[in-house]
Every structure is written in C-alpha cells, then in structure tokens.
C-alpha cells in the first residue's frame with residue numbers, strides 16, 4: 001500500500017525539483033517495502049520466508065527446552081510437503097531407488113535370518129483390542145514390500161494419490177530428492193521459524209485453541225491413541241497436501257499430516273547450547289539420527305502431541321514409515 005501511495009504522487013507533476021523529490025520518495029518507499037523480500041520470481045510452488053529472530057522450542061516437551069532465541073535468514077520454502085507426483089518425477093528422471101525398496105544389509109540387522117532380509121518399511125497398524133497401548137511394537141509393523149509406491153504394502157498403490165505427501169522416504173531419500181531439485185532440506189531452525197508463521201509463543205502454529213470455532217486446523221489423531229481414532233478431522237491417515245488452512249507465511253501442513261525431515265543431526269539436549277545465529281544442528285553425534293518436525297496424523301493429545309509449535313522428534317537417517325515425509329527449501333540467489 002505504501003507503494004501505491006507513492007506512485008499516486010507521480011502523476012502530480014509539479015515543475016522543477018518537486019518531480020525529482022517525488023521520485024526520490026518513490027525510490028525510498030520501494031526500498032523500504034522491498035526489505036527482506038527477494039525481487040526474483042518465486043520458484044514454482046515455493047513461498048518466501050522473510051527470515052528473522054524468534055523464540056525457538058517450547059516448554060511443553062523436555063527435548064524442546066530451553067526455549068531460546070534463534071535467528072534465520074530469508075529463504076524459499078515449498079508451500080506443501082513433497083507429493084507422490086513430485087517424487088515420481090524425480091524417480092523417473094534419475095532411476096533412484098529408495099532405501100525402503102533396497103534389500104537390507106545383513107550387517108545392519110544382526111540376528112536377522114537371510115529370508116528376513118527383504119525390502120520393508122514401517123506401517124502403522126491399529127493394535128489389537130487386548131494390547132497394552134503402551135508399547136510401540138504393538139502398532140508399528142515392518143511390512144515387506146511397503147514403499148513410497150505401495151504405502152500400505154503389497155497390493156496398495158499411489159494411483160489417485162498424486163497430491164498426497166510422499167511417505168516411506170528416509171532422510172537419505174529426501175536429501176537425494178532435494179539435491180536433484182536444486183534445493184536442500186531445511187535446518188530445524190528454518191523449519192520451526194517458518195512453521196510459526198510470524199506468531200510469537202502460541203501453543204499451536206495457528207493460535208492457542210486446538211479447534212477454533214470447531215474447525216480442524218491440522219491432520220492429527222483425535223481420540224485415545226493408539227486404539228481409538230475418531231477421525232474428527234476427516235482423515236484417518238495422510239491427507240492430500242493443503243487440505244487444511246495455511247499458516248501465516250502461506251505454508252500448508254506445518255503441523256500434522258506427516259513428519260518432515262530436517263538437515264540437522266538430532267541431539268535431545270542441543271537447545272542448551274545451540275548458537276543464536278542460523279543454528280545448523282550439533283556435530284554428528286554418531287547416532288545417525290536426524291531431526292523431524294511437525295508431527296503427523298498419528299499425533300494425539302493423549303500420547304505424543306508433537307503437532308504443537310516448537311515440538312521436535314527424530315529418526316535414524318535410513319528409517320522410513322508411512323507417516324514420514326519432507327519438504328525442501330532453497331536459498332535466494
């Protein structure tokens with residue numbers, strides 16, 4: 001609007017120095033309104049995250065403390081999670097084979113019988129009625145033949161799921177996609193700054209109320225996880241990207257739907273010592289664990305609740321599951 005006010009000054013042609021003065025005002029207004037914004041056209045499907053300083057972490061979870069000040073520079077970010085059709089374009093162009101499609105190496109699974117070493121990924125399976133509901137092995141099953149093209153295992157497919165987030169992608173796969181796309185995975189700080197959408201200190205990225213006016217703001221789990229899934233938000237598992245309202249920066253699904261890989265190594269106590277400027281994660285802690293952000297359709301109030309702003313989680317870089325995906329960022333030129 002400042003721009004418009006300035007340009008409406010221009011037609012008022014007053015001879016002499018006034019024209020020059022008006023032009024100078026116009027230039028100054030342009031410069032101010034353009035601060036923190038890149039003049040280049042947005043890369044397709046990406047939005048500009050202006051960068052800034054924010055309070056990172058939350059007191060809700062032990063691994064997200066202490067809340068501390070962090071600063072990130074501006075960057076482009078995919079407005080949505082990477083979809084099946086986007087990932088398919090990468091696979092078609094490169095012949096890339098994801099970790100979940102490869103035969104596991106025996107040395108990584110000591111004790112496994114040779115016939116057990118077949119490609120697999122983890123699929124959420126609601127536990128039996130008599131299950132304790134306390135042990136994740138009751139609801140996580142390694143499923144042979146589950147991969148990004150067969151999200152529920154053999155016989156399933158992504159036909160008609162072009163706009164769903166790609167899942168069963170490990171950190172290694174996500175990193176390979178990002179490099180192919182001329183992008184990169186976000187740092188945890190970039191991801192969290194972007195997720196908060198310019199809001200300070202709210203419980204959820206959209207505010208403090210879980211369902212404002214009864215409206216679902218994210219694809220999470222309603223009911224008593226892991227046995228009772230009320231599906232009040234309309235989606236039992238992943239939802240097509242962009243099914244819920246965007247955040248303050250125009251990003252979709254920065255809470256819920258699928259976990260998103262970040263570039264950082266994970267250490268539970270990292271926030272105690274992370275630098276203020278552009279934190280990039282700790283030195284490689286030797287655990288092969290990478291940060292995941294945002295929570296998923298499996299996160300419930302009673303169990304994990306990591307869809308809250310500032311939450312974090314991790315997975316081994318070759319882990320894959322049906323609730324883990326990613327999105328990319330790109331530096332401004």
Ligand SMILES: [Cu+2]
Pocket residue numbers: 295296298299300304305306307
């Ligand atoms: Cu969760």
